[in-house]
Each structure stands twice: as C-alpha cells, then as structure tokens.
Amino acid sequence: MKVINKVILVMIFILLFIPIYFMLIGSFQDIHGIFIMPPNLFPKHIILDNYNILLKDNAFIWLKNTIIVTVVSVFLSIFLSTTSGYAFSVYNFKYKNLLWNILLIQMMIPRISLLIPWFVIMKDLKLSGTLTATTLPVVLSPMGMYLSRNYFESIPKSIIESARIDGANEWQILKMIIIPVSKPIISVLGLFAGVSVLQDYVWQMLVLSDVEKQTLIVGLIRQSMNRTGDIGLLVNPIGMSFAAGVILLFPLVVLFLIGNKYFIEGLQGAVKE
C-alpha cells in the first residue's frame, strides 16, 4: 500500500517535470530536432542558435532593466510591508481594524481591473513606458503586510514595554530590538517580491512598449513570439521560445532554492489563523 503511494507520487513528479525537461533540451535543438517523434530524450547534437538569436541584440539592456526593477521593487516592498505591519502590530489607533480591512481588500480585486486604470494613470502622468511605471504600482503587497504583522505580533510586547520603561524612545526600540530579529521576515518578503516581479509578464508587457526599456520577460517573450521578424528563414520560433523560458525560469529556481526554507515558511505563515 505504502509502496504504491510512493510510486504514484514519483509518477506525478515525473509528469510535472516532463514539460520543464523538454523545454530545456528543446532549447538546444533546431526545429527538426524539436519535432522528431518519438522525442529524443537525450539529444547528442546540441546547438546554441536559439540562444544566440534571442540574445544578440538587447539582452544586456533587458538584463540591466530587470535588475533595476527587481532590486527597487524588492526594496520598496520590504519597506512598505515592514513599516505598516509593525505599526499595526505594536500601536493602537482609531479605526485600526477598519483601516486594516480596507488595506487588505486589494487581495480581492482582480488584477486586470487595476491594470486598466494603472495604464491610464501612467499615461496621464507621462510615465508610460518607464521603469518607474513598471515598478511603483506593484510594490504594495497585502500578503506581505499580513505576513509581517503576524511576525511582529509574535514578538512579546513585554520586551518593548520594558525598553520603554528604561527610557528608550520609539526609534531606539526599532533599532535595538526589532530590526535585529527581523531577518527572517525580511527574507520572506524579499523573496516573494522578487519572484512576483520576475514572473509579472502582463503588467510589464502592457506598460513597456519601447524595446530599450523592456525587461527580460517582456523582451524575450516578445522576441520569441515575433514570428515575422527580420531574421528571415533562420527563425525557429518554438526553439527560441523554449530558450526564453529556460532563461526566465533559471533565476527564479535559483532564488527559490537559496531561500526555500524562508519561502515555504512564508507560504505556511500566510494561512495561519
């Protein structure tokens, strides 16, 4: 019985990884190699054309833009979630619960309903097509606020109280007590923000039209979907799109494997009731 369960689980994992594996080997094949059936699981003949064509023009700029957008949004997202989460966990003020519920309402709003006004607002502010427009709307994370409030509430209030009695002011409390124990929550928030911005194709695709301003995910996908490009007969769109997928998935997997402990803790923390 137990053995059957394990066999089923292993088969599920194999099924899950089949597409990823085929994407990886397909990205090193020409169009004929990709469509040979039965598929060749261990191709001997490896070509790099898909990557070369995909990366030859703007890859460096896209990489630079991606790094800027990711770093800034991770930083801002951590800043917003920790400051508000801390305020809600430590202080009391009027309409605290009401305000909290209003802030979390964003979880219930479909993304597309925000994308239209974001797009229009960015146009009105003459920010359309800029990295600023890519970054600013996506950094406020209700889930991040929720996680950080939970985290700070787990710090015993008595520690903060006794520091106050000893004459520490609010800044000192923050600096001496709170920040030193906040590394786990900061890692969680940073990982979530990083992953979500690296996966965020739709908003970035809508707001970034200029090739020079695009991020990797927009540039690579657009380049690989552009089947009538100027590259002519050499184009192997499906191979290029596999290569794009591999390039985009790689940093996400690395980020996840580095921080998987924090990441999974964060996901679990999100449902604690």
Place this chain on the structure above:
Amino acid sequence: MKYFLLMPTLIFFLLFTLWPIIKVIEMSFYQTNFIVTRFVGLQNYVDLFHNEAFIQSIKNSVLYLAIMPLLTVIVSVFVTFLISDLSKKWQDISRILVYIPVLGGGIILAQIWRWVFAINGLMNWVLSLFNIAPIYWFGDGYISITIICIIVVTTTFGGYVIILLASLTSIDKSIYEAARMDGASNFQIKMKIVLPLIKSTIALVYLLSMIASLQVFEYIYALVPQQYAATITYNIYVTGFKNSKWGLASAQAVILMIITFILSYLQRRISNESNK
C-alpha cells in the same frame, strides 16, 4: 511615530489601489479612445448585454469556474495526502519539487505547451501510438478550456499543497493513534478524520482557485488567443488594450470586480456556516 510608519503604505494605497478603483469606475461611464472622450452614463453596461464577445467570455468563465477550482482541490488534496505519509526529510524534498513548476507559472512555461499540443506535437504522437488520428487541440472552445484548466492546475497546485501540508501539522497526532487502535485503515482515517479537520483550508484553496480561474490570461494569450477560449479577463485585455474601447473594457472590469467580491463573500459565508 505610528503615522510616520503608516504614511508610505497609505500613500501607495491611495495612488495605486484606491485611485485606480475610482478611476476605472469613472471610465466605465465614458466612451474614450484617449483622443475623443464623451460621457455616456450607463450606456457601456447596456451595450455589454448584446456584446457577443462579452457574453461568450462570461459563458467561458462559468466553464473555467466549474472545472478549475474542483480539479485544483482534488489534485492538491490528493498530492498532500501522498506527501504527508513520507518521512520528514522526503516531505521537505517533495515540498521543493512540487513548488518548482509554480515558479514557471504564467507565461514562462506556456511555450512548452504549444509544442505538447501542436498538430505534430507530443500529444498527437502519443495518440498515434494507439492509431488515433491527430487532433487539432485548440480548434474548439470546450477542449481548449479543459486543456488550459489542466495546465493552470499543474503550475498552481504546488502552492496549495504547501498550504495544506501546513494545516495538517496542526492536527493532534493522538487522533491518528486512537483511530488506528480502533482498526481504521489509512484511507478511512484520511477521508473520515483528516479531511473534515482541514475543511477550512480546503475552502480557502477553493476560493483562491476560484478567483484565479476568473483571471486566466497568459495561457489564452500564448496558446489560444481566440474568443471561444477567452475569460472575462482576456476579453477585457482585447477590448481595451487591443481595440482601444476603454469605456467598454472598464465596464467589464467593474463587473469582474463585483463578481469576484460576490464569489468571495458567498464562499466565506458557506465555509463559516459549515464550520459551526
């Protein structure tokens, strides 16, 4: 101090959540292509009633809603149970393995499925082994939607498995022992004891998947950019960003917002009732 700490979040909330919500509601009362703008009142909403693409997208969304959340719950609960029987070490490894496809969610893994379901792709080759003629997979609404639902489930259920596994750890182990003493089989324990105990987490998974199924976008965009497979979300994109009918798109966005609110509310009511 507290206002100082709250200020940045409030500013971002006002600028990028509240203002946009008001803006999209306002836009839904106008007809605009950014060159000519005129106030039309409720005309956009009235027009939607005989807008073929919108009605089709509502019908499709109902189909997505019927298939995706149920499939998600079945698959994620099943895999959660399989993983929960493993030793601690293998549970940790399984958590990582099950989550990696989620990282490729959205557009990143979409491309490979174009190959799997291409006319000369993997799926048709598998069928050819059984002497079945190749199928044009994305030529029809029902098949396309079913395939997209399955694909979306493969790239989302991993996150739900992690959430469900977390809720299992809060169950008192002595319950299992007692049941086993009474001679209950592993399967009976899971169905009769564990399942009811994690009911509220399952309800949460169902809700999250429901909201997600209304927002399927990338796979339609990459695999089947056709009206017959479009969700409301995809139709909003086509109406606004492609055809520049921003008022009409905004009206749909407002309707989608209301539908999402109602669904979340109903779902929460039902799960609260059943917990009593």
